[in-house]
Amino acid sequence: MRAFDYQRPESAEAATRAQSGAEARFIAGGTNLLDLMKLEIETPRTLIDISRLPLDGIAPTEAGGFSIGALVTNAALAADPSVRRLYPVLSRALLAGASGQLRNKATTGGNLLQRTRCYYFYNPATPCNKREPGSGCSAIGGHTRIHAILGTSPHCIATHPSDMAVAMMALEAEVEILGPDGQTRTIPLADLYRLPGDTPHIETSLAPGDLITAVILPPPPPGRQLYRKVRDRASYAFALVSVAAIIAMENGRISAARLAFGGLAPMPWRDREVEALLIGEAPSPALFAAAADRLLATARTEDGNAFKSPLARRTLASVLATACAGNS
C-alpha cells in the first residue's frame, strides 16, 4: 500500500475543503477503499477521515420521509425500526449484502460509492479502462459471469455492486451533497451515477470536494416492497441479478410499479418504460414477459453473461408474481 497523509477534519465543511485537493479521498467505513488501496488500485496521497463527523443520524423529514446520514452504518440502517417497517425493500437489500462484520463498518455514503467488483479492475496485471483510462477492457471477450448487459459501452461492462443502491433507486431516493463552496444541493440518486460511455473511470457526477452528507428517502410509496437477489451463495456474494420491486394493485390491476435492478448494469438500473408497461394491466405471465422484453431490449451480452438475460427475465417474472399475489 502506498503511503499517504491522514487528516481528520472537525467538520463536514472542513472535510470538503480538504478533499478538493488532488488525489485526496474521503474514508469512512473503509471496507472497499482500504481493500483497493491494498491492491494499489486506489493510491490517494491524502485520506480524509470523515467517520467521526455527526452524520450518523436517521431523522424524519417534513415531507414524511427520512433523512439518512451518510455515516449511518449498513447494519444500523437495516436494523432501524422505521426502515424495517416502512422501507422493507431497503432493509432486505442491506441484509442481502456483504457480511454482518462488513455491515457494521460500511456506511450509507460509502455503499453508494463502492467500486465495481470486476475481476479485471481488481487485477492490475490486466488492462482496464476504469483503472487506467485508454488501456482497454479485458472483460469484453473475457470471463464475464458477473458483468453488465445493460448500459454498457465498448469501453467497460462492469457492474455496480451495491444492493442498497438498487433498493434506494426503487424508492426514488435523493442524495444530499455538500460542496467545497459550503453549499448543499440535492440530486436524485439516478443522477449521481454516470454510465461508462468512453470515460468509464468517471463513475459519478461528484466534483472534487463534494461530500455526500445524507440520503433522503421520500415517504414510502404505496404497494408491496420486495427485494430478490440471485447469487452464487448465500452470504458475501455480489448479485448476478437482483430486483427491487414496489408494486401496488387496485381492482386486480397494477396501479403503481417501481422496479430497479442490480447486477445488470454499471449503475442501479431503472427503466420507466418497463414500469409504464405494467401500470393499468392485470398481472399475467404474458405481461411479465413483455416487461422483461422491454427491459432487455437493449441488452448486449457476452458469451459469459448471456445467461443474465433469461435469468433477469425469470427473476423479474417471479418477483412480479409474488408482488402481485396477495396484494390487491
Add this chain to the structure above:
Amino acid sequence: MSVELKVNGRAVTVDVEPRTTLLDCVRDELGLKGTHAGCEHGVCGACTVLLDGQPTRSCLMFAVQADGYEITTIEGVAPQAGELDVIQDAFCEAHGLQCGFCTSGMILAARSLLEREASPTVEDIREAISGNICRCTGYGQIIEAIQLAAERMRGQNAPASPSLSRTEAVR
C-alpha cells in the same frame, strides 16, 4: 503518527504510519498475535476484533481510525490470565476448532452474538459466523460449541458429556 488506543481495557499509545492497518498494529505494535491475517480483503474474518463490542474486520481499518474505541482482541476475552471464559471453554469442550487459525474470530463473533441474544437458534448462529471462514471443521462443531456456551451462560447447564449424540445437535 501517534495514536491512542484502548485495547483489552488498557490504554496504549503507538506510533504508526497512517497506512498501518488495525490488524498490523495489534499484531506488530502491541504484540497481540492472536488476531490473524487470513485474506487481507475482509472476506474471511480471521482478523476479527470487537470495536465497542461489535465484530469488525481489523484488516479493513486503519489503526489511526480506531482511537477512542474500546478494542477487544482474543487475548482480552478470558476473565483473567490462565482462565477461560465460557465461550472459550465451550469451543474446547465441543471440539469447535482444529488448526486454531480462524478460532479467535469465531470466538469473538460468538461473543457478540451471545451478548445480544441469549438463546440463539442454529440459524442465528450460522448467520452470526457466516462472515468467518473455517476451512477445517465444516462448522458443525463450532455451532455446537456456541450452543453449549449459550446454554451455560443461561445458567441452565450441567457440563454435558460431549459424546452425547453430537450430531443430533447439528440436525
Add this chain to the structure above:
Amino acid sequence: MKFGVGQPVRRVEDKRFITGRGRYVADHAVPGQAHAAIVSSPHAHARILGLDVSAAAAAPGVLAVLTGADVLADGLGGIPPLFMPQNAQGPFGYRTLRPILIPDIVRAVGERVAMVIAETPAQARDAADLIEVDYEPLDAVVTLEAAVAEGAPAVWPDCPGNVSFSLTHGDPAATDAAFAKAAVTVALRLENNRIIANAMEPRAALGLYDAADETYTLYATSQNPHGFKEMIARDVLGIPATRLRVIAPDVGGGFGAKADCYPEDALVLWAARRVGRPVKWVGTRSEGLMGDNHGRDQLVHAELAADAEGRVLAVRARALHAIGAYHFSAGVAPLLYSLRYIPGVYAIDTVDLETRAVFTHTSPLGVYRGAGRPEAIYVIERLMDELATRLGISPVDVRRRNFVPPARMPYKTQTGAVYDTGEFEALFDKALALADWDGFDARRSESEARGRLRGRSVAYYIEHAGIYNDRMEIRFDPTGSATILAGTHSHGQGHATAFAQLVSEQLGIPFEAIGYIQGDTDKVMIGRGTYAARSSLIGGSALKLAGDKIIEKGRRIAAWKLGVEPDEITFDAGMFVARSTNRSMHMTEVAIASFQARGVPEEFALGLSAAATYSGDVPNYPNGCHVCEVEIDPETGAVELAAYAVVDDVGVVINPMIVEGQVHGGLAQGIGQALLEHIVYDPDSGQLVTGTFNDYCMPRADNLGPLAMAHHNVPCLTNPIGVKGCGESGAIGAPPAIMNAILDALRPLGVAHLDMPATPSRVWAAIAAARRAAA
C-alpha cells in the same frame, strides 16, 4: 478409561488457540529480522528481456534485491518433484526443476521473479513495486483441451504436445471384448474442477543464518518439516543437511498444500545468508491463490459396460490431468490414485484406464485433500448413476448388484489394490436407513408444493489411507513422565491428544503428564509429516510398536528391581507384577529406576526410551456411504443441501470427537468443490480470474445444511491398532453424492449432465437449455 482409546478427550493443544496464544510462523519475531516481498510474474508465459532493480535497491530501508541471475551466480539448485513415475518402475515423464527465482522464462502467473529484503514489510513491498521487468509475452495455454490441441504452445520446448507421461491400468483387449458383448454401455465426459486448499493460515517462512557455524534455521508453514529439510539442503542450497534445521510450529491447516517446500522457503534462507540478518516472508492471500499448488483439474472421458441386470462388466476411461507448469511436490500422486480407485467398491471384471499428465501455464498441481481418490470415485459414482438411469433401475439397486461382498475379502481389484476389510452392503443399508431413503417421496411432494425440485443420491466411496513408513519415539525422563516424539505432523488434527491417548492406554501412565514434540528436525530424528490420511495408521502403529518395546524393557528393569526373572513379570494397566510374589511396580516407578545414577546394569543402558517404525507399505481402506438430498429453486438455479447423511467405516476410533471433526471438515471441502469452488484462469490471457477470496467461494456456515453421521466400523486387519484413515473421506464422497442428487432433481426436466461446481448460474443455464431443447 477416561483418557483412553475411544474417548472424546478434550484436546491438550486447544488452550493456546482459544486464548490467542498459538504461535504460527507469521507470529514469530526474532531480533534483527528483515522482511521480504516477492515480485511475481503478471504473465502466464513470457520471456524476461530485462530486469531493472536500481530504483528498488536505492529505496528506503532496502537491504538487498535478489533475482534469478543471483540464484544462478550463487550456484543454487532448484526444486524437483518429490517423485516421478520413473522412480517407481512407471513410464518416463518429463522431469522439471523449478528455479526459486525465474531467470529467463516465466511459465505461470505468480511465478517468483525477484525478492526484495528491507527493514519493514511495507518498505519491502514499496521497493518491489519499483522493480521494472521487461517481458516479452508468449502464447499460453491454461486449459487441458487447449494444451493437448494440435499446435498448442509448448510449456517446455523439449516436451512438445505438453504431455509429460501417460499412465495406464488394466487390460484393453479384455475391456474391448466386455464392451462388445455388453447389453448396455454408458459414457460421460466429466470435468473435475481446479480447486485450491486455502488453509486459513497463508504460507510464511522465516529464515535464519548463523555465519559462525554456517548453519541455517527455517521456520516453515509445513506439514512435513523433514521433507523440507531434505529437499532444501540437497536440491536447492547444496549443503549437508546437518547444517539446516527446520521447525514447523503451529500450522494453520494444510490439506496437502503445505506438504512440500516452495521457492520462498529456500529464498528466505539464502537471503538471510546474503544480508546477514534473519529474513521473514509472510504470503498474502493473493499470493497464495496464485502461487500455492492447486488440486484436481482433470478431464475424463469415461465409459461403462454392463449386462442387462446392471452388473458392471468393464470400465474404460481416458483422462487428462493438468500438472501445471512444473512437476512439483507430490503432484504425480493424484494421477496414480485417480486411476487406481476407479473400481471403487465394486467387483468389476476388467478395466482399461489411461491418464495423461499435461503441462499447462498455471500454478503446479499438488496434493489436495484426497489427491486422486476424489477424481476416481467421482468417475465411478457418476457412471453408476448413469447406468441406473439407462436401465431404469434405482441407484440403490445398481450398487447393490455390484458390491464386493465381505466373503471375497481380501479382494484384489483390477487395478491392484487389495482391500482387507469392508462390509459395503451392510454399511450401505445403515446409511439408507439413517437418511430415511424410503420416505423420500413425501419430502419431494412437500418440496414440489413449494415450487422446488428435489433430488437424492447415494454414493459410495473407498479410499487409500496411509503411505510411507514413519518413526515414533517414546522417551521417559528421570521424573517418570514420558514424551512422544512424533515423525508425523499435526496441523489441526489433534495428534498431541490422540497419540497421548494411545500411549496413556497402552502404558497405563497419566494422560496429563505425557509430553509431545513434533515439527522440529533437531528434536525428532526423522519423520515424514502428515498427509494422505496417514498419521493415525502409521504414527499410531509405530507408537504402539514403540510402546511394546518400552514394556519389554520395563519388564527387565522391573525384574531387576523386584529380584525375579523377567519371564515372571506380567504387565497390565501400567503395573509390572511379579507373578510368584505379591510385589509390583508401576511403569512410572520403573521409568524412574531406569534413570538411577548408580546401579543400573550396563546392558539396560541408561534411561527408558524406545523408537519404532511402521512400514505403511500396506494402506488401509476407509469407506463409506453418502446419502444426499438437494432442493433446487428452478427460478434461480440455487441448490440447497436439504439433507445429508454419512456413514463411515474408519476402523477403530481413537477419539470420536476428532474423527467427527475430520469427517465434517472433509465434507465441507467436498461440498465446496461440488457447489462453489473453482480456480479460473482466463483462457486467452492466462490471467488468474479468481485471485482473491472475493472471487474464490468457499463454504460458509450458512451454506451447510443438516447432517446426520454414523459409523459402521470394521477394524482394519493389516495394522496393529485396527485404525483406518478419516481425514479425506468427506472430500471424496461429497462431490459425486451432490452432483448425482442435483441430476436426479433435474433429469425430469431433461438435464442429462452437469459439471462441477454446480453454481446457481450453471444449474439455471442447464435448466434453461433443457427447456429450450424440449420446446
